[in-house]
Amino acid sequence: MRDVISAPASGLDLGREYGHHQSPAIRAGGLIFCSGMVAVNPETGEREHGTVTSEARRIFENLKLLLESAGSSLDRIVQVHAMIYDRIEYDVLNRIYRQYVPDAPPARTVMSVQIEAGFKIMLDVIAAA
Amino acid sequence: MTDRLPRSVIEPKNPKLNVSRNANLPHSPGIRVGDYIFLSGMGPVDPVTGRRNLGPIAEQIRQTLRNMAHMLESAGSGSTASSK
Amino acid sequence: MTLFRQVIEPGNPAVDPSRKFNLPLSPAVRGGDFVFLSAMAAIDPATGERAHGTMAAETRQILTNMGALLEAVGSSLANVVKVNVLIYSMLEYENMNAVYREFFPTDPPARTVCGVKLIGGHKVEIECVALA
Numbered sequence: 394m395r396d397v398i399s400a401p402a403s404g405l406d407l408g409r410e411y412g413h414h415q416s417p418a419i420r421a422g423g424l425i426f427c428s429g430m431v432a433v434n435p436e437t438g439e440r441e442h443g444t445v446t447s448e449a450r451r452i453f454e455n456l457k458l459l460l461e462s463a464g465s466s467l468d469r470i471v472q473v474h475a476m477i478y479d480r481i482e483y484d485v486l487n488r489i490y491r492q493y494v495p496d497a498p499p500a501r502t503v504m505s506v507q508i509e510a511g512f513k514i515m516l517d518v519i520a521a522a
Numbered sequence: 523m524t525d526r527l528p529r530s531v532i533e534p535k536n537p538k539l540n541v542s543r544n545a546n547l548p549h550s551p552g553i554r555v556g557d558y559i560f561l562s563g564m565g566p567v568d569p570v571t572g573r574r575n576l577g578p579i580a581e582q583i584r585q586t587l588r589n590m591a592h593m594l595e596s597a598g599s600g601s602t603a604s605s606k
Numbered sequence: 607m608t609l610f611r612q613v614i615e616p617g618n619p620a621v622d623p624s625r626k627f628n629l630p631l632s633p634a635v636r637g638g639d640f641v642f643l644s645a646m647a648a649i650d651p652a653t654g655e656r657a658h659g660t661m662a663a664e665t666r667q668i669l670t671n672m673g674a675l676l677e678a679v680g681s682s683l684a685n686v687v688k689v690n691v692l693i694y695s696m697l698e699y700e701n702m703n704a705v706y707r708e709f710f711p712t713d714p715p716a717r718t719v720c721g722v723k724l725i726g727g728h729k730v731e732i733e734c735v736a737l738a
Contacts, residue, residue, distance in 0.1 A: 395687055395737055397713045408714075414707040415717035419687040421737050422639035423527040423556050426688035429718030469529055471553045472560035476720055491548035497531045498542075501549035502563030507696045507721025517690070517718040521527045521555045557638050603611050605637030606735075 396420040401462035404438035405455055411438075417459055425465055425520045429476070430456055431512045440510055445477070445485040448514045453493040456518060465520045470499040474517040480505045486514065527556035535596040538572035539589055541565075552593055559597050564590050612636045617678030620654035621646070621671045634679055636738050641681050645692065645733035646672055647726060661693070661701035661729045668732050669709040676736055685737040686715040692731045696721040702730055 398418035400406035407413040407428070418427040432441040432448035435458055441451055457467050477486055483503065491498070499518070508515045532552030534540050542549050542562065552561045566575045566582035567589055575585055594603070614634040616622050623644075624631050631644045648657040648664035649671060657667050673683045693702055699719060707714070715734065724731055 395685060395713075412703065413717070414703055414710065414714050415689075416714055417716070419716045421687045424558075426716040426735065428716040429720070471529060471555045471558075473549075474718070476718075487548055494548060497529075497553075498548050498550050500551070500553045500560040500562040501547075504720075509696055509699065509719065515718070515720070519560070519688075521529045605611055605635045605640075606642040 394421060398425065398459065398463045401458045402435035404433055404435040405459060406438075407433070418463060420463060420522050423522050424471070425460065425463055425522050427456065427459065427518045427520070429515045429517045430459075431509065431515050440512075442510075442512065445482045445513050446489045448512060449486060449489045449516075452514060452516050453489075456516065457493075460520055463522070465522055467493055468496065469521040470494065470518050471521055472519045473499050473501045475501055475503045476506050476508055476515040476517065477503060478505070478508055478511075478513045482513070529553060529555045532559065532561075532593065532597040534589075534593050536569050536592060538569050539567055539592060541567060544572055552597060554597060559594065559599055561590065561593055564593065610636065610638060614641065614679045616675050618651055618674065620651050621649050621675060622654075623647075623649065626654040634675060636679070639738055640687075641676070641679055641736045641738045643672065643675065643734050643736070645690070645731040646675075647724075647728040647731050656726055656728070658727055658729075661698040662705045664728065664730050665702045665705040665732075666708075668730065669706065672732065672734065673709065679738075681736045681738060683709055683736075686710070686734045687737060689715045689717045689732060689734045691717065691719040692722045692724060692733075693719065694721065694724050694729045698729065 397416045400417045415428045430452045432451040531550040549562045566585040568575045613632040646668050648667040650657045
């Protein structure tokens with residue numbers, strides 16, 4: 394059984410907004426696999442480039458909308474691949490990150506990679522349904 | 523709707539390998555969800571000193587995988603049960 | 607009780623880089639409800655040789671091989687839940703995306719794409735998790 398989780402707000406439908414051929418998330422086997430989330434406005438779909446802090450804040454707020462619409466929540470995230478444009482801002486990421494998953498945070502791996510559209514942060518998460 | 527899978531934190535039995543706690547980082551060393559275990563990225567942390575050993579890459583990989591085995595044993599699993 | 611875990615042999619050994627290139631990986635492993643695939647690069651399924659080409663050609667070869675591998679293990683591209691695409695440069699994202707959409711016509715999997723340094727001279731590697 395594999396269910397598509399639709400975008401809870403139109404701006405999060407990156408397939409429609411930007412031609413990204415992906416579903417926002419898929420639920421299967423008791424887990425929710427989310428597409429890599431970046432800082433877009435959930436209502437307008439506008440890209441919101443900013444600081445690591447502002448982008449991460451928007452990403453977590455978007456993930457909250459997406460996961461809660463699927464019956465899950467930020468505190469049920471089990472794994473995060475945190476993609477960062479440069480490890481030099483690792484501490485900046487941690488500072489905002491811990492505000493959103495303060496207790497029993499998910500497992501995490503941080504990777505320094507090239508992210509779409511010049512964003513500084515992307516979070517690739519798996520949550521428990 | 524099926525029952526929600528239970529989610530719990532996994533900590534290594536050897537506290538020197540608990541990078542999350544020792545470096546005050548916002549992650550858990552591992553999370554168990556249902557029958558699955560997800561581990562945080564593990565590096566060549568020395569199990570005696572708790573510090574990273576930055577030697578030759580081969581030895582870094584060996585230490586990292588030994589640490590991962592320790593994490594899985596701490597969780598009651600074993601190295602042969604890894605899928606990814 | 608231990609969860610079911612099993613290494614799966616691909617039907618076509620030519621697409622198994624662990625044998626051809628002596629790598630310590632399994633192309634596919636079943637774990638519980640899921641099948642986890644190692645990242646695939648473009649390989650000629652007849653010879654097992656690296657198939658270097660354009661981003662579009664490499665993407666097409668990978669997803670063709672991936673579909674065959676999944677079917678050989680009792681799954682399918684339609685059962686893929688998550689894909690991670692690693693490309694050598696985000697400048698070639700559209701070239702990958704245009705071919706990619708042909709392989710997942712409806713209800714595509716969740717996906718993350720990022721630009722990384724790849725080995726073997728390849729332009730793209732794709733890994734996935736599918737329902738068994």
